[in-house]
Amino acid sequence: MSRRIVVDPITRIEGHLRIEAETSADGNITGAWSSGTMVRGIELILKGRDPREAWAFAQRICGVCTLVHGIASVRSVEDALKWSIPANAQLIRNLMIAAQHVHDHVMHFYHLHALDWVDVVSALKADPKATSALAQSISSYPKSSPGYFADTQKRVKQFVESGQLGIFAGGFWGHPEYKLPPEANLMAVAHYLEALAWQREVVKLHAIFGGKNPHPNFLVGGSPSPISAGPGSSGAAATTVNIVTLDEVRQIIRSMQAFVDQVYLPDTLAIASYYKDWFARGEGLGNFLTVGDFPSKGMGDASTNFIPSGVILGRDLSHIEPVDLRDPAQVQEFVAHSWYDYAGGKKTGLHPHQGETRLNYTGPKPPYEQLDVDSSYSWLKSPRWRGKPMEVGPLARLAMLYANKHEPTKALADHVLRTLDLPLTAIFSTMGRTAARTIESKVLADQMMNWLDTLVANIKGGDLSVQNTTLWEPSSWPKEAKGVGFMEAPRGALCHYVVIKDGLIDNYQAVVPSTWNAGPRDAVGQPGAYEAALMDRHHLHDPKQPLEIQRTVHSFDPCIACAVHVVDPQGEELTRISVR
Template sequence: MNQRVVVDPITRIEGHLRIEAETEGGVITQASSSGTMVRGIEIILRGRDPRDAWAYAQRICGVCTLVHGIASVRAVENALNYPIPPNAQLIRNLMIAAQYVHDHVMHFYHLHALDWVDVVSALKADPKATSELAQSISHYSKSSPGYFADMQKKLKDFVEGGQLGIFANGYWGHPAYKLPPEANLMAVAHYLEALSWQREVAKLHAIFGGKNPHPNFLVGGVPCAISVHPDHPGRGKGPHFRGGAGATAVDLTGLQKVKDIIGQMRDFVDQVYVPDTLAIASFYKDWAQYGEGVGNFMTYGDFPANGMDDPSSFLIPSGVILNRDLSTVHELDMNAADHIQEYVSHSWYDYSVGKEKGLHPYDGETNLNYTGPTPPYEHLEVDKSYSWLKSPRWKGKPMEVGPLARVLMLHARGHAQTQELVNMTLRTLDVPVQALFSTLGRTAARTLETKIIVDAMAGWYNQLIANIKAGDLRTFNETLWEPATWPQTARGVGYMEAPRGALGHWIVIKNGTIDNYQAVVPSTWNAGPRDAQGQDGPYEAALKGQPLHDPKQPIEILRTIHSFDPCIACAVHVTDPDGEELVKVTVR
């Protein structure tokens, strides 16, 4: 029997996403991904001073709280040929890396783990057996029977209070859950532990950027000065600081705190996150055959050692992998008109050149034109326009971006640590190399790259300290740059690898103000709709062939979609004060 399964909204993500899946014989034959809220920041930025763009663009998202700010200042620096000092690059690397570690841990435990962990089952666990399990996979200090008994009591209090609180509305008891009660209790305990851990991690952004979320940035560097005098706190105001009060100067105490935070991050990743991922994945090895996607992967590259003008120094290299072929990496040109283009044939936008043609972001247009059914609607008009997301393509091909793309690129480029971690994971789980191209592989890749990045943080920190000891305290470019000195027309691209994937901001500056601004975000690459050639976006392709045990409880859809870690148009409205229905799963 053919059915249509509608999940709207997909929960435990940022923003608004609707998935419709058509099934035949209980297997998904076609899926459609729809972003149901428009962003429009690009429109707001027109006519503004490009030095202020980061403060607006950063508000595109509050989850990846700094990535749009970084991409924005890099775009302006690229357009105006404005270099930054080595210390600023190191501080940016540390801030971006902290975002990765924070974001990936939060995603695993608080957004994705509940697709695999049956919270209610944890009530049946034996705390002593849970302790033995935890101690068998790591040396984490909080692994005693008493610790797990306390965590179990907290969970029991939720249930006996008549609600599961933060764990409400799950598909608990679904036969797709396979973990024993002890593994469920261990995961729930670490879920709660991660809530406390993340508070400390967020302080790194506050030390260097003044606050979190949305730390301050500066075109030409970072807004925090470095002070080696404990009695002189100072203020982090560069000569062109245009973002508010700035960050208090970072002194020796602050730098020591940064070192301590890096240590805390590394301990949690090594002793909790990595072991939990492998332990949970061992019960779900069948998921190595589902969720592949389009088979094409792209990275822009990030974490430069010698500045953005030297991509060969990036920790994460740039490139494109086609058809799962890791033996060949294709070069990527962010400025070439025929490399990156966005299409709107199935999006609620119009182009002046027509809906069937693609536009490079320098020439991009944001012309809203909603032509869909009047909300609330029964289903999408998938043969027409059905999403507020565009369809980005590289040379006409859909691309998956994100942790899996980065791990594959590092592996293909011969990065020794990545190859060692990938081989260890495949051996531990006893799965073939093809398992990388799956929901299971995508989730494991996120964990492995967290390990790679948190290990790299110590090197960047040590280099920053070495520079300071050598007398280099510069954190911003002191050359005075005013609009009168700029070329009449300039354009540039700022790019980075955000936690969810390749992020690019393209800017066109005319007469000192922003003439055009286009941000192509990771979830546009992954969640975009089909193009004029009928090519699925990665979300849509990844759901094809997926069996559903119960269409009314489509946990399988959540598992694969959450493995991408969706971050759709920035939105804060996640509850309804009038008590209206927020989540609707329908089968037609």
């Protein structure tokens, strides 16, 4: 007899996500449906505005991806108006985006995803001396003494004995699917707390180049922070990039490299070694899309992207399909199972430049028992590439870099697989998705130093340019222009599409990573990435504690706030959602 399991809300994510899963009598998941439960509307707010200010609004789509929507927005306008930016501005953007990746991946691993694998309460049973020996056997990280782990254990004990687990509340502690020994749990909890302090220093890089964090400043046509060849006065040093602040950036990158090398990577390998069975479940689609990022010669020359663009179908790493984001035959969004409508009907697919945001809620009034999965059941749309559902994100980028024989990525991925005694196909999984983030963090942290060295060399050579203002006046723009600003956000392919008419925004559509991954079924019934992954060899030990569902959904690092929004053009509430 089948059973419907409802997980609402999925916690430890950005935004509101509901998952419904149907299980067979033996507990195997046979059907899954992903529902974003907030209303989308940011595109309506941007209509009629000056495109040069769009980034300031679009960036507020999310408070976690603090800069990626700003970058995608300025790139969309630059693409529409054929507005090139100086090399230094591109290097600064690369550094800011890469810092977001490393920061985001570490935060996701320890604070959003690790607790799916780490039993916090079990850490109370650990021997601090044995924990120290374990930590020192896998890493040279200096904070590995018995006293350090004993102090961490005392802090956790205080949480537990108070009856208020605080940041560790809501976990399925004691679940039989937790497999780490107490010492590994204590080590991971200590590093969970350590990462909280580490991330406060890392975000300073965004403040140096963008003035603040979260939501640093940007500029269509370049970078907002001027460069000074000297150290700058005390007043200028706070607002310009100079040799003092660039040295601080260097120290931040070193801190990132040290934490990734000595903590994040060893912890990933240690935890994954106890969950090797999760390298054989949770893939789903087998189709992967990247749009490319980190160019060395501007967004117009894809051949210089550090992360290449392309599509991999059916895990076939020997063949890469080219991607044209402007081609209506390649990229379309569907609303067949979404609470939206199109003028051409629910089964129509629209390219984002012709995209529509027509709200059409026909579902049950919350709270409700079950979604009407045969009709509409999500505030997310369903993007497709040539009609096919795609997974985007770190696993897609790992597959693309591996297929392109990028040596640092390939070498590190092979090292991880050898260490765990796994085949290459193991990366296509829930745990493979998690390992891909770790691999990417090291590759990007190391590459950041190269970009910084190039920036410093440019400055020493006399190139201080960070802005191109030649197209700043709308009188020089064409009457109508279309652009797409794309990038690889930490969670995957992000595209902002803009249509400019008479100097103002006529249409704006954001196709975000969690729309690709978390979207519902399309007009022909194809599931999205979350849905397909949950139907890939999942068994629930206890339907009342759906830890297995959380593991796979969290492996995508959901950011539903990026995919759905909650105000109309006047800023008024459109609907109120409550959960049971």
